[in-house]
Amino acid sequence: MEFSELIKTAKVEDVTLSRPFVPLVKGTLCLSSHHLLLCSRTEGSTELWLLLRNIDAVEKRCVGSSGTITLKCKDLSILQLDIPGMEECLNVASSIEALSSLDSASVMYPFFHRPLDMALKEGWDLYSPEQEFTSLHHQTDFWRLSYVNKDFSVCSTYPSAVIVPQNIDDGSLKKSARFRQGGRFPILSYYHKKNGMVILRSSQPLVGANGRRCKEDEVLLSSALNQAEQGYIIDTRSTQVAQQAKVMGGGFESKSNYPKWKRFHRSLERGRVLQESLMKLVEACNDQSHNMDRWLNKLENSKWLSHNKAVLTTACLAAQCVERENGCVLVHGSEGMDATLQVTSLAQVILDPDSRTIAGFQTLIEREWLQAGHPFQLRCARSAYSHAKPKHEAPIFLLFLDCCWQIIRQFPCSFEFNERFLIMLSQQAFASQFGTFLCNNEKESLNVQSICPALTLVYPAAEESFCEYPTSTDKITYYSPPHRYCCNVKEKTHSLWAWLSRPSEKCKYVNPLYERNSLTIWPSVEPQSLQLWQGSADQEATATAAQLCLVQSGHHTVKIFSPGRKDRERVNVSNYTKETNSCPSATSNTEYPRVFITGGLGQLGVGLAQLLRKHFGRNNVILSDIKKPPDEVLNSGPFVYADVLDYKNLRELVVNNRITWLIHYSALLSAIGEANVTLARSVNITGLHNVLDIALENSLRLFVPSTIGAFGPSSPRNPTPDLCIQRPRTIYGVSKVHTELMGEVRLSIPAQHKGQGCHINENVFEFYSIIIISTDSTSVVSDTRESFLLTRSQEEEQQIFHDALATAKFTCYLRPDTRLPMMHVRDCHRATLEFLQAPAERLSMRTYNIGAMSFTPNELACEIRKHLPSFEVTYAPDAVRQGIADSWPMSFDDSNAQGDWGWKAEFQLRELVEDMLRSIKEQKKNAAVS
Structure with missing residues (x-):
């Protein structure tokens, strides 16, 4: 078959093209074997190249001595051609209909398309079962x-x-x-x-x-x-x-x-x-x-x-x-x-x-x-x-x-x-x-x-x-x-x-x-x-x-x-198994989470919110605190004022926003708590009971992080098990022990809450113990005011890495052999999310240790020297700081977390040091550019 046999009129002058929301174009229409072209002599106007195979329907209308052809395309666009001359209009329409409906694949455009610098066989090997099996064989036989x-x-x-x-x-x-x-x-x-x-x-x-x-x-x-x-x-x-x-x-x-x-x-x-x-x-x-x-x-x-x-x-x-x-x-x-x-x-x-x-x-x-x-x-x-x-x-x-x-x-x-x-x-x-x-x-x-x-x-x-x-x-x-x-x-x-x-x-x-x-x-x-x-x-x-x-x-x-309101849209909760047909019992009541974070302006809260928003959607995670948020936090997603001591307001926020997960970060940490015991007792204990009551009343899944400070001198230090004697020496640590026990006590009497519509077996209260090194918001953060490196303030905790890059010297206020556990913030956030998503029937405990790495100042210094060989550390142990460090665990036994819900840390000491040094270098580079 010759394409010329199907083209009755190959060229027509003074054709006007109109499309929605696009200025009119007047020019010469040409028909080839596979394309419709419209070229205008007007400078700056665009040409039309339309693949004829893309045309789904051709509608023609003749008025007087001229005609109009409407082309409705498979990509759902609509083009209108105003053609002078009735005969030319009918011939063009007939030609387009014939060329757009070819059913022989061998005469379709792909067999004639030859782009430059591309081999015919290129790209056809993108996937093969052999490649898939080779990858699979590394996982299982x-x-x-x-x-x-x-x-x-x-x-x-x-x-x-x-x-x-x-x-x-x-x-x-x-x-x-x-x-x-x-x-x-x-x-x-x-x-x-x-x-x-x-x-x-x-x-x-x-x-x-x-x-x-x-x-x-x-x-x-x-x-x-x-x-x-x-x-x-x-x-x-x-x-x-x-x-x-x-x-x-x-x-x-x-x-x-x-x-x-x-x-x-x-x-x-x-x-x-x-x-x-x-x-x-x-x-x-x-x-x-x-x-x-x-x-x-x-x-x-x-x-x-x-x-x-x-x-x-x-x-x-x-x-x-x-x-x-x-x-x-x-x-x-x-x-x-x-x-x-x-x-x-x-x-x-x-x-x-x-x-x-x-x-x-x-x-x-x-x-x-x-x-x-x-x-x-x-x-x-x-x-x-x-x-x-x-x-x-x-x-x-x-x-x-x-x-x-x-x-x-x-x-x-x-x-x-x-x-x-x-x-x-x-x-x-x-x-x-x-x-x-x-x-x-x-x-x-x-x-x-x-x-x-x-x-x-x-x-x-x-x-x-x-x-x-x-x-x-x-x-x-x-x-x-x-x-x-x-x-x-x-x-x-x-x-x-x-x-x-x-x-x-x-x-x-x-x-x-x-x-x-x-x-x-x-x-x-x-x-x-x-x-x-x-x-x-x-x-x-x-x-x-x-x-x-x-x-x-x-x-x-x-x-x-309207598009301007798109970012304010609220994504609703989901239940994938609400059909009348049968479905797995464990998933029949699983809802897409709407998350509320109290005390969320700390580095842990902001970082976790970023992760959860990527996972569940920007508008499904609400940060709250009693402080004014920075502009970058306010622009990143929903934020509300919430005082955990104001039970009525907190309850209204949870109900009105259809919250299903409640993450409770509000607490006064050790340094501030010891300076104001009355306030710490109120925030850490009364605030906890408020969120516990709201969680029970509304059948929420509640998560509260514990702390390394919940252990004391009588706790086994290497490794520290999930359950052991805990005699902390700070009001913060005591309040966290109270938190862990309340989670056990409230769940041990589910019969008292069945009449209130609470599904205790599905909405458990879960906690973990963790300490995290502090750095910028994209790297590592601190869970306590005491610092592993025992520098003078929280801002100085990352100082060893800054000093290593700036002066290659650092003074440490701990003995070089003092061993303490640490965790990268990404592992911390990932552990939180994986823990909350774990099926309830797989959790054998209410409180889990989460371990990642454990090292000494000397081991950290040696790892830094692999990147900066001239780095020197001077050890000047401080009695107060050393005493605090000696009361903490040296490492955690997290075997229960590994066995129950598959916890495994991604960052160890080597990865931590590489990430810290890279992050600080990038910060300095960005600061210099700005």
């Missing part, structure tokens, strides 16, 4: 790499190599494949390094009305559990649809045949329902004639945010089962190529910090979408404007990207990429100059021509989405893949990933706020927290571009927030 599908005869939509349990042979995999729709037997999707749990994906089992079973499939899933006591099957269909599938040859895993697996049903729409939802959403956004009520009703009736919420909720459930329930998860729907991939991908974004980097997210898409067999060619053939009746089209991938944006909006510092990156991926999936999204699976991209099962489309009812499941084995039809899909993509087109690896391109998508967050992030899925993703439609395409829309899905209340 429980899995193996199987080439059972090397010729795609077992499953046409799987890659040639898959990761499966070590003890399952290829013969068993083939039998399991015959028991699963389309041959998609359970394979590894994600390995959680933290606890060794995994996420698997597959298609539905072909149980049928007669209750067929497959021993090999049962053994495969049983083996995948490894050390896990419980597995969770998340079926992305409702119970009713899953039951209907049994009648038609499909079905779900029965409890009797899979006794270690618990099944949940989550109704995730796809196919026709999602396509119509997107069409309704775009229609609502583009219709400027609505009044406010009509606009909001149409927006809600599209149910797009309801679908968003359903997918996010299911993904969070999968992540909870892995992270908090220590269970393995299997996700499937019917054929496992749409909603299944949304859930497994989003669960990894939540759990895995690598998936939140640019390279990691690209790898995720390659593994979980492209090689997992999501049919991009079918699903992205049309967008929201097409006048054709939906067949295989569905915005599955677009909805996934929308969900990712929802998470990014709540955790803006935890992602290396920005919103523009997601928009680009959405556009590339629908129309691209690269071959990455061109095919439906790896088999097609490799040009393997053989018989493979077709999609069997079944419409159970008019309101149902399309469902693909075979009625029985003998009713599955087969077809030979058309030539238009067998195009040797990986050898004849360029990879998008190679283009994005260029520094000039990558820099466009880097989030300047990014700071790696190794923790699991739990997004809020409450309706108040979900917004309409403005970027999913071109900014110029929607008449509501000046608004951010916040819809309460499933309710009648809809709120509108």
